[in-house]
Amino acid sequence: MKLVVERFTHNALALLAVTTVLFFMFRLMPGTPLAAFINENLNADQQQAMLEQFGLDRPMWQQYFIYLGNLLQGEMGLSFFQRRPVTEILLEVLPNSVILTLTSLIVAYIVGVLAGAWLAWKRGSWIERVAVPAVLATRAAPEFWIGMVLLALLSFNAGWFPSGGASSPGLDYDNEWQRIASLDYLHHLALPVLTLALYLQGLPLLLMRSNMLEVMHEEFVTMARMKGLSEWRVVIGHAARNALLPVVTAFALGVGLSMGGNVVIETVFSWPGIGRLLVQAVTVHDYPLAQGAFLMIALVLALMNFVADLLYMVLDPRVSHGRAG
Numbered sequence: 001m002k003l004v005v006e007r008f009t010h011n012a013l014a015l016l017a018v019t020t021v022l023f024f025m026f027r028l029m030p031g032t033p034l035a036a037f038i039n040e041n042l043n044a045d046q047q048q049a050m051l052e053q054f055g056l057d058r059p060m061w062q063q064y065f066i067y068l069g070n071l072l073q074g075e076m077g078l079s080f081f082q083r084r085p086v087t088e089i090l091l092e093v094l095p096n097s098v099i100l101t102l103t104s105l106i107v108a109y110i111v112g113v114l115a116g117a118w119l120a121w122k123r124g125s126w127i128e129r130v131a132v133p134a135v136l137a138t139r140a141a142p143e144f145w146i147g148m149v150l151l152a153l154l155s156f157n158a159g160w161f162p163s164g165g166a167s168s169p170g171l172d173y174d175n176e177w178q179r180i181a182s183l184d185y186l187h188h189l190a191l192p193v194l195t196l197a198l199y200l201q202g203l204p205l206l207l208m209r210s211n212m213l214e215v216m217h218e219e220f221v222t223m224a225r226m227k228g229l230s231e232w233r234v235v236i237g238h239a240a241r242n243a244l245l246p247v248v249t250a251f252a253l254g255v256g257l258s259m260g261g262n263v264v265i266e267t268v269f270s271w272p273g274i275g276r277l278l279v280q281a282v283t284v285h286d287y288p289l290a291q292g293a294f295l296m297i298a299l300v301l302a303l304m305n306f307v308a309d310l311l312y313m314v315l316d317p318r319v320s321h322g323r324a325g
Contacts, residue, residue: 195269277293
């Protein structure tokens with residue numbers, strides 16, 4: 001329990017540090033945050049009234065504590081351009097980002113774990129010599145480049161998938177769940193998921209392969225072979241199960257990291273998620289919205305980091321026992 005509280009405290013302090021940096025970063029930039037919003041035709045009194053409306057006429061330290069107080073109540077301010085609460089805007093696009101991230105990670109980790117175990121089994125073969133460089137190439141290639149190649153091949157040339165967006169124009173749904181469960185939504189989701197999964201599968205594949213190569217020399221694997229079990233059953237049923245621990249914790253961390261890295265994918269495919277919203281907010285100098293999007297990504301990252309710590313303690317009791325001792 002003590003270790004759980006310690007991990008939670010570390011992540012909470014990290015989130016507070018990110019919040020503080022974001023707050024002062026936007027407000028200490030040259031000019032007023034409303035510079036792009038205030039019409040030059042407004043007189044001094046009207047501009048002052050607008051500053052008061054957004055609370056920007058108060059001392060910086062007061063703005064900071066007011067902002068923290070509002071965050072504790074789930075309020076992130078008012079968007080300069082949309083004139084709507086930032087929290088409301090973010091919650092509208094959050095499901096799209098979560099669905100894209102989780103679907104891509106699940107596909108990447110299922111393929112990566114199975115392929116990694118198989119490559120460890122094929123250690124030293126020509127298959128491994130070809131597959132490992134190919135995996136490293138997809139991992140090293142920029143996300144936008146992979147996305148543009150898949151767009152050119154599967155959308156513009158083959159016409160199999162839409163080139164962008166989350167739904168076809170003119171379609172209307174009764175509620176959000178109906179839209180997400182529709183075949184049209186899944187059709188639009190397929191290409192961004194394929195792009196992100198190709199980029200993400202390198203980590204679980206190489207991690208699983210490395211762990212498997214170590215586990216394959218353990219005594220329990222030798223005993224399984226001596227019992228006459230088939231090689232594939234030894235690999236999957238015994239070695240792979242014990243090599244999964246770092247991969248499982250990497251999956252939890254991958255959710256947070258992918259949420260932050262989805263900016264490129266969502267921009268390339270015009271996917272209406274937090275990443276694309278962040279780019280748009282920065283472009284039009286909508287500081288409350290950009291700050292809220294950054295904070296939402298940091299919150300997901302801190303939360304998944306905490307979940308990864310808990311998973312590691314649950315799956316490997318030696319961690320908690322070692323700290324307790």
